[in-house]
Amino acid sequence: MRRVNDDRPGQPGQPDAPDVPPEAWSGVHRGVLREGEWVRLVDAKGRKHNFELVAGKRFFSNKGHLDHDELIGREEGFTVTSSAGGEYLVFRPLLSEFVVSMPRGAAVVYPKDSAQIVAMADIFPGAHVVEAGVGSGALTCSLLRAVGPHGRVSSYEVREEFAEVAQRNVRQFFGAEEGRDHPAWHLTIGDLAAELPASGERCDRIILDMLAPWDCLDAVGEALRPGGIVCAYVATTTQLSRFAEAVRLHGGFTEPHAWESLVRDWHLEGLAVRPSHAMNGHTAFLITARRMAPGQRPPLKKRRPAPGAYGPDYTGPRPPGVPAPPPEADGAPGTDG
Structure with a gap:
C-alpha cells in the first residue's frame, strides 16, 4: 500500500527538503552549514x-x-x-542552547520556564503578546517563535542597556540583518505601567518579568482582552504572595494559579541508572490569571483561609471579605508590673 505522503521532500529516495523559508522567521536552517x-x-x-x-x-x-x-x-x-x-x-x-550561552545584560528566563510560559499562558500563532522586562531577550525569542510573523510581541524595558543586549541577541538568533528586527517585534524603552495605557494597545497575553508586577495591574486589566491571560514571573515567595493578593483585590481576574518547575537529569550507564547529582532547581515562580469580561467578577472563594493566613503579621492587600484583625492591646493583661 502506498502512503499519500511518500512524495514529500525528505522521504527516503526523495531529494532533501529545502531550507526553512526566511519569511517564517523561525531561527532555524536546514541543509549544509x-x-x-x-x-x-x-x-x-x-x-x-x-x-x-x-x-x-x-x-x-x-x-x-x-x-x-x-x-x-x-x-x-x-x-x-x-x-x-x-x-x-x-x-x-537549538533555541534552548542559544539562550543559556548568549551575552547577558540581565538574568535570562531559562528554557524550562520559557516552555511553561508558552504552554500554560497558551501563546498561539497570531497572538498579540505584551512582555514587560525584556532582560537579555531569552523569553522574547520563545514568544516570537510562538506567535509567528503574523503575531505581535510588544516588549517594554526600562533599562536601555538591557534593551540593547536583548536586541542584539534576538537579531542573532533569528538571523536578522543589522538594523532590522523580527517583523512581529516592537521594543519600547519605558515603564509598562505608563507606556501601555498611553499606547492604547489591546492584547491577548501579558507576561510580567519585573520586581513589582502588582504595580501595573490596572494597566494590564485595561489592555487585556476578556479571556486573556496575565502571567507573572517572580523569584521570591513574598513577590508571589503580594501579586496573588493584588490580583484578587483587583476583582477583574479569575483566581490566580501558581507553580514552579524543577528539572532533574538522569545518569544512564548500563545498570547504573540514577538521578543526576545536579539539577535545575528553583529559578522562579509562575502565576497566571484570566481576564474577566468588563463589569464581571469571579465568584468569591468558598474555602475559608487557613488560620493565620491574614493574621496580624500579614501586611499585604486583603481579598474581598477578609477583614483586618483587631489591633493588639498595648501590653499583656494579667502580668505584674
Whole structure:
C-alpha cells in the first residue's frame, strides 16, 4: 500500500527538503552549514563553544585550532578533529542552547520556564503578546517563535542597556540583518505601567518579568482582552504572595494559579541508572490569571483561609471579605508590673 505522503521532500529516495523559508522567521536552517550561521561545538568533556562561521577564519581552543572552512558546506551532526587532536561535535545551536550561552545584560528566563510560559499562558500563532522586562531577550525569542510573523510581541524595558543586549541577541538568533528586527517585534524603552495605557494597545497575553508586577495591574486589566491571560514571573515567595493578593483585590481576574518547575537529569550507564547529582532547581515562580469580561467578577472563594493566613503579621492587600484583625492591646493583661 502506498502512503499519500511518500512524495514529500525528505522521504527516503526523495531529494532533501529545502531550507526553512526566511519569511517564517523561525531561527532555524536546514541543509549544509553556511557562512554567517552560528554553530555549536561540544568537546568530549561537554564543554561548549558557540561562534559565527566566517570564511577564512579560525576557531582556537586549548585543543588547537579549527578552520571555519572545514565546517562550511557540510551537513550538521558530524565530528571534527582540531589541530591538536581534540574532537568536537558540530551542530547548529537549538533555541534552548542559544539562550543559556548568549551575552547577558540581565538574568535570562531559562528554557524550562520559557516552555511553561508558552504552554500554560497558551501563546498561539497570531497572538498579540505584551512582555514587560525584556532582560537579555531569552523569553522574547520563545514568544516570537510562538506567535509567528503574523503575531505581535510588544516588549517594554526600562533599562536601555538591557534593551540593547536583548536586541542584539534576538537579531542573532533569528538571523536578522543589522538594523532590522523580527517583523512581529516592537521594543519600547519605558515603564509598562505608563507606556501601555498611553499606547492604547489591546492584547491577548501579558507576561510580567519585573520586581513589582502588582504595580501595573490596572494597566494590564485595561489592555487585556476578556479571556486573556496575565502571567507573572517572580523569584521570591513574598513577590508571589503580594501579586496573588493584588490580583484578587483587583476583582477583574479569575483566581490566580501558581507553580514552579524543577528539572532533574538522569545518569544512564548500563545498570547504573540514577538521578543526576545536579539539577535545575528553583529559578522562579509562575502565576497566571484570566481576564474577566468588563463589569464581571469571579465568584468569591468558598474555602475559608487557613488560620493565620491574614493574621496580624500579614501586611499585604486583603481579598474581598477578609477583614483586618483587631489591633493588639498595648501590653499583656494579667502580668505584674
